[in-house]
Amino acid sequence: MMVHGQNGELERIVRVKKVKKNTKLTLAGRKPFENYGIVNPPVYRTSTVLFENTKELGKAIKNRFNRTYYGRYGTPTTFALEEGIAEIENGHKTIATSSGMSSISISLLSFLSKNDHCLISDCTYYPTKKFAVKMLLKFGVNVDFYDPKNINSIKNKINKKTKIIFMESPSSLTFEIEDMSAIIKIAKKKKILTIIDNSWATPLYFSPIRQGIDISILAATKYISGHADNMLGLITVKNEKLFLQIKDTAVNLGDCPGPQECYLGLRGLRTLSARLERHRSNALKIARLLENNNKVLKVFHPALPNNDNYTLWCKYFSGSTGLFSFILKEQSKNVIYKMIDKLKLFKLGFSWGGYESLILPVFPKNERKIAKWKEKGILLRIHIGLEDVDDLTKDLFQAFKL
Ligand SMILES: *Cc1c(COP(=O)(O)O)cnc(C)c1O
Numbered sequence: 001m002m003v004h005g006q007n008g009e010l011e012r013i014v015r016v017k018k019v020k021k022n023t024k025l026t027l028a029g030r031k032p033f034e035n036y037g038i039v040n041p042p043v044y045r046t047s048t049v050l051f052e053n054t055k056e057l058g059k060a061i062k063n064r065f066n067r068t069y070y071g072r073y074g075t076p077t078t079f080a081l082e083e084g085i086a087e088i089e090n091g092h093k094t095i096a097t098s099s100g101m102s103s104i105s106i107s108l109l110s111f112l113s114k115n116d117h118c119l120i121s122d123c124t125y126y127p128t129k130k131f132a133v134k135m136l137l138k139f140g141v142n143v144d145f146y147d148p149k150n151i152n153s154i155k156n157k158i159n160k161k162t163k164i165i166f167m168e169s170p171s172s173l174t175f176e177i178e179d180m181s182a183i184i185k186i187a188k189k190k191k192i193l194t195i196i197d198n199s200w201a202t203p204l205y206f207s208p209i210r211q212g213i214d215i216s217i218l219a220a221t222k223y224i225s226g227h228a229d230n231m232l233g234l235i236t237v238k239n240e241k242l243f244l245q246i247k248d249t250a251v252n253l254g255d256c257p258g259p260q261e262c263y264l265g266l267r268g269l270r271t272l273s274a275r276l277e278r279h280r281s282n283a284l285k286i287a288r289l290l291e292n293n294n295k296v297l298k299v300f301h302p303a304l305p306n307n308d309n310y311t312l313w314c315k316y317f318s319g320s321t322g323l324f325s326f327i328l329k330e331q332s333k334n335v336i337y338k339m340i341d342k343l344k345l346f347k348l349g350f351s352w353g354g355y356e357s358l359i360l361p362v363f364p365k366n367e368r369k370i371a372k373w374k375e376k377g378i379l380l381r382i383h384i385g386l387e388d389v390d391d392l393t394k395d396l397f398q399a400f401k402l
Contacts, residue, residue: 021088021204022273029084029266040267041080043259047071065247072251077259081266082234085218088269089203090210091236093243095250096265098257100199100219102250103233104128105135107195107215108164110249114140117161121148121178122371123171125197129367147371148178151186158190167213168197169316170309172352173362173381174373175300175324177312184212199223199353204276205319209238215246222353223321226268226275229354232261275355275386279322283384286393290326293402297327297377322384323352325362327377328400336361336378342399345392352383357392359383 019027032039049068051057060069068076074096082094097103108131112118120132122145132143142161147153154165165187169178180196187194196208199219208216218224220232237243250256257265287301299306302313303320313320330336340348346359360381364373384392396402 024087025273026270028087028269029080029082031080041077041263043263044075044077045259046075065244065251072254072256074256075259075262077262077266078257081262081269084266084269085203085220085224085234086236089216089236090207091216092209092239094234094236095243095246096220096257096262097233097235097250097255098261099231100197100217100221100233101127101131102253102255103217103219103235104197105131106250106253106255107217107235107246108132108136108166109253110246111163111193112136112139112141115142115161116163117142117144117159118164118166119144119146119154119157119162119192120166121146121168121171122368123148123174123176123364124166124168125172126367128166128168128197129369145369145371148176149371151179151182153370154183154186158186158192162190162192164193164195166195166197170200170302170313172200172323173325173364173367173379175302175307175309176371177302177309177316179312180208180211180213180316188212200321200323201317201319202272202276202321203236204273205317205321209236211316214238214242219353220265220268221351223272223276223279224268225265225353226272227264227354228351228356230261230264230268232257232265234265276319276321278386279384280319282386282389282392283322283324284320285389286382286384286396287324287326289393290396290402295329295400295402297329298375299326300324300379323381324384325379325381327375327379329377330400331377333378336380339399339401340380343395344399345387345395346382346399354383355386357383357385357387 051060078096082096086094097106136143144157167178184194194213195215196213198208198216199222202223216236218234220234235246287299290296291299301324302309346357349358352358362379362381
C-alpha cells in the first residue's frame with residue numbers, strides 16, 4: 001500500500017546530507033524504487049480503490065485524507081506532486097486542485113461562514129475579487145478590499161469578525177508589493193488567517209510559509225507547469241489543522257485534479273529553476289531597455305531600482321520573474337492596438353508562465369475599488385518567454401517604433 005510521505009527519494013538523501021533548493025527540485029516527491037526503478041511517478045488512473053478486508057476499510061476511512069481512498073481524494077500521482085511542492089514551499093502539506101482559481105475559492109470557502117468578514121488586497125487577480133463579490137457575498141460573508149500600499153487601510157477595516165487577509169504580492173498586472181511582515185504582525189495579533197497568491201514569485205523566489213503566512217497558493221497553470229498546456233492549482237499550508245479543513249472542503253466541493261495534470265505539474269517542477277533563471281534575465285534586460293527608451297512613459301517591474309516597490313522587493317524576494325508591464329507615451333488606443341497587431345513573437349492571449357512571450361492590453365482603473373489607478377495610458381502587460389532576448393527586443397522595438 002502506498003502511503004503519503006514515506007520512503008521518498010528525497011527523505012532518503014536528505015537523511016544523509018542536507019541539500020539545496022535546486023537539488024530538492026529534482027528529488028522531491030519521487031519514489032522510483034516503489035515502481036520498478038522508473039524515474040518519474042506513473043500516471044495512476046482510478047476512481048475505485050480496493051481494500052483487502054473490512055478491517056482495512058475501517059482503517060482507511062479514519063485515515064482517508066492521507067492515503068489512497070477514493071479517486072476524488074487523490075491518487076499516488078497527486079500525492080507525489082503534493083509532497084514535492086510541500087517540500088519546496090517549506091510547508092506542512094500541499095493540496096492540489098483543478099486550477100489556480102479553485103485553489104483560491106477552496107481556500108476562502110474553507111474558513112468563511114455567514115457574517116464573517118474577509119479582507120482582500122485591491123490589486124489582487126481580478127477573478128479572485130469577482131469570486132469574493134459574487135459568491136462570498138451571496139453566502140453572507142462581508143468582503144472588504146484594502147489598499148496594498150497603505151497599512152492603515154487594513155488596520156481601519158479589521159473588525160471582530162475578520163477571519164482572513166488575502167494578499168497577492170506583487171500584483172500580477174501592476175506589480176505593487178505589500179509589506180507582508182507588517183500585515184502578518186497585525187493578523188497574528190488579531191488571530192486572523194493570512195493567505196497569499198504566490199504565483200508570480202513561486203516558492204523559488206519567495207517562501208510565504210517561512211515568512212509567517214499561513215497558506216500559500218500557486219496557480220500551477222503558470223510557472224510550475226510552465227508549458228501553457230495544463231490547468232492546476234496548489235495550496236500549501238503550515239499545519240495539519242489547516243490541511244484537514246481545506247482538504248475536506250475540496251472533497252466536499254468535488255474538486256480533484258486529474259492524474260495527468262498532476263504529472264505535468266510535477267514534471268514542470270523539475271526544470272522550474274532553469275526556466276525561471278532565463279525568464280528573469282530576459283525580462284530584466286527588456287525592462288531596462290524599455291525604461292531607458294524615450295517613447296516609454298513608465299515601466300512597472302519591481303526589481304528595477306526606479307520602481308516604487310524596489311525596496312520592498314529587495315526585502316522579500318530573492319529573484320524576479322518574466323511578468324511585468326509598461327505604458328507608452330503614445331496614448332491612442334487605435335495606434336497602440338495597431339502596434340500590438342504588428343508583433344510577431346509576442347502573442348496576444350491570457351495567462352503567462354509558459355515558454356512563450358505574451359502581451360495583453362489591460363485597464364486596472366476598471367478593476368480598482370479602493371486603491372485608485374492614477375496612471376494615464378494603456379497598460380501593456382507582457383510575459384517574457386524563453387526565446388532569444390535579442391529576437392524579443394527586436395520584435396517589441398519594431399512593433400512599438402521604439
Ligand atoms: C492565472 C492566475 C490565477 C488563476 O489560475 P488558473 O489556473 O488560471 O485558474 C490566479 N492568480 C494569478 C495571479 C494568476 O495569474
